[in-house]
Amino acid sequence: MKRIGVIMHGITGRMGYNQHLVRSVLAIRDQGGVVLKSGERVMLDPILVGRNGAKIEEIAKKHNVARWTTDIDAALANPDDTLFFDAGTTQMRGSLLEKAIKAGKNVYCEKPISDTMEEALAIARLAESAGIKHGVVQDKLFLPGLRKLAMLRDSGFFGKILSVRGEFGYWVFEGDWQPAQRPSWNYRLKDGGGIILDMLCHWRYVLDNLFGPVKSVSCLGATHIPERFDEQGKAYKADADDAAYATFELEGGAIAHINSSWAVRVRRDDLVTFQVDGTHGSAVAGLTK
Structure with missing residues (x-):
């Protein structure tokens, strides 16, 4: 079993909670992971991150998620979690993605990347130059x-x-x-x-x-x-x-x-x-x- 640690930000919002946490990451966890063509199984291990500790803790307990925090810098510093996901507000996304990319994380996020073309292009170029895997929701x-x-x-x-x-x-x-x-x-x-x-x-x-x-x-x-x-x-x-x-x-x-x-x-x-x-x-x- 291969583990992928996922830092999930923005899961208290409607889309972050329903579509990405409950129906995607937790659904994969509850079915025992994803089986690759090689036969290897991949399991996602999320850590929930947000500013409202009480709300994050409530969601974590409700869905039996062991890890949560309000300290995004500490989460990004953990080398065992290699993927950063964001479904927070568009206005926060650019700075969060930049921070995650500079921390060496692969990134996946809701759309749009930014509310300005200039920032969106800068983030995309930063991801390319960093050599990390990156993607935006195209569900x-x-x-x-x-x-x-x-x-x-x-x-x-x-x-x-x-x-x-x-x-x-x-x-x-x-x-x-x-x-x-x-x-x-x-x-x-x-x-x-x-x-x-x-x-x-x-x-x-x-x-x-x-x-x-x-x-x-x-x-x-x-x-x-x-x-x-x-x-x-x-x-x-x-x-x-x-x-x-x-x-x-x-x-x-x-x-x-x-x-x-x-x-x-x-x-x-x-x-x-x-x-x-x-x-x-x-x-x-x-x-x-």
């Missing part, structure tokens, strides 16, 4: 609906792809008469909120990997609901974009248009639906079917 590519579209593409079903249309959105309550499903910081610019920063990076790697490299993009962002209510029920100004209407030009001539919204009031079978039109045929798929 949508491996979901069943998009795997189906990839299969159709590879089979020649579409012929020449002409256009791609995507609709992303779900009913997000404002927080007044029904609790909001998304944290209030998502809707405040000063806290790094906004659907463009959060979601368009997903659509970029989906398009790049499934339908053709993106040559250019234009996007109109909108704040459709200017007032929302926070976790304490207090009204606040929502000044971040809660909807985005983007058009992408792909190499090969295809055009993709993707609408994204955290303000819609519709029910749908899937959070995202993609329609692909080609010279030979068309197909529609969601993320999960």
Whole structure:
């Protein structure tokens, strides 16, 4: 059994806790690790890191995680833990990744790397020069609906792809008469909120990997609901974009248009639906079917 020690930061947030800790790292642990082609088994051994010690300890006890700390510097100094994972706030990510890379850790993180292109490029170049393994979450590519579209593409079903249309959105309550499903910081610019920063990076790697490299993009962002209510029920100004209407030009001539919204009031079978039109045929798929 090969052990990989994983320093996990940001697991008190919704995505860090549900998607990355419970459904990924702990699920791998509970199934006895991952079996490699060689027959060797790899087991992940997480240490949970965060500023709120009480909350981190509570999560660790609930899920039988032996190690947790509020001292990120001490965690990064431990040579037995070789991988750093971050799902904290975007505004903190750049400095944390830089610190982890300089500590010699391999890094894997949520998207985006940063809220500025300059910092994102600097972090990527630092990782390359350090010679460490590094990656950013691109989870949508491996979901069943998009795997189906990839299969159709590879089979020649579409012929020449002409256009791609995507609709992303779900009913997000404002927080007044029904609790909001998304944290209030998502809707405040000063806290790094906004659907463009959060979601368009997903659509970029989906398009790049499934339908053709993106040559250019234009996007109109909108704040459709200017007032929302926070976790304490207090009204606040929502000044971040809660909807985005983007058009992408792909190499090969295809055009993709993707609408994204955290303000819609519709029910749908899937959070995202993609329609692909080609010279030979068309197909529609969601993320999960």
